[in-house]
Amino acid sequence: MSGWRPDHETRRSQETDNLPGLYIHIPFCLRKCAYCGFYSITDRSLIPAFLPALRREIDIYRGWTASFDTLYIGGGTPSVLHEEDLEALIADIRIAFTITADAEITVEVNPADITESLLASLRRSGVNRLSIGIQSFDDGSLALLGRRHTALQAISAVQRVRDAGFENIGLDLIYGLPCSCGHDAASCPQEQHDVATYPSWLSTLNTAIGMNPDHISCYQLTLEEGTPLAQKCDRGEVVLPEESVLADFFCNTSKFLEENGYHHYEVSNFARPGRESRHNRKYWNHVPYLGLGPAAHSFSGRERRWNRSSVEAYIGDLESGREPVESRETLSDEQLGLEALFLGFRTRRGICLETFRSRSGQDLLAEKREMVERLTREGLVEIRDGFLRPTRAGMAVADSLALI
């Protein structure tokens, strides 16, 4: 059993009903999307060796903390596992760890994999939240992204999820795509060739809210070096929107979804009241989490460690009785403070000044007074109820706010 545990701060946080979260990484996909920079592989012949290795890792951390109030199974694409394997895995996790009765239990699913039988299996396992990787309701954009599903398949998948009785669902979308019209610039029907225009993004958003999801994630497309989409861009075959266009997308999206009842609670995330992702909030609020599986990260409250990303190396370590940890770092007070700024400015809740002072030893308002006053004048931050919060305009430049 690992001697590594949540630190004292975590044990205190448990008393305040702020328990650690558990993340399981399933690193397999049926095929690689054109933009994907996540760690995942398409060689599913490793699954029979991966699942016992994952169980060995679960054994190492048995009793890591008193209990978890979130379980998040992500990837990769967890729904490429056979449903009986996924069901057995969740059952084993429940035996090894105490998952609270009211836990948020999320599984990421690809619309192309959603069947009545998979949904019934997930319901039997106690999964109460699905995160569905839709990305777009435009077939041209889906083809450009190399997704496995069409817009119609996505719509019918969401309907099936609702019919199966899932009340808490999240849709993942991507904006800032190149034009997907398939024409050259002269014959492109869009007003502005090369970039998918805001009306086409708005049409995806309208379809999304028409399905009344509880949660919507809107990620800006980033070009990951070496991916097929980045190579197309390098060859000049597609052009991404400029920064100023993306800033407009961000602000217009925020206004549109807030007008339709979705709280913009993190740079990329919107939720109906009470439907924010409890698991992801732990990452942003520096609450400890345990991550199992290749490339998974864990945080004890002071130390961060991450696993080997190679599936073969991960399996090899566990078969040889070693923890599959690639590396670890212990954060100083100063690093914790910097991270708290970086993460806090990404959330509408902002940075709790008192918590910041007790964790990092810094009085933010006293030490950065001039800067905070300037950002306030510029309409990027506000101070309210003991929190330093980014405004909508501030969230658009959240990462640079953290450099104050």
Ligand code: SF4
């Ligand atoms: S499904 Fe997700 S993890 Fe898999 S290749 Fe596509 S973007 Fe990457």
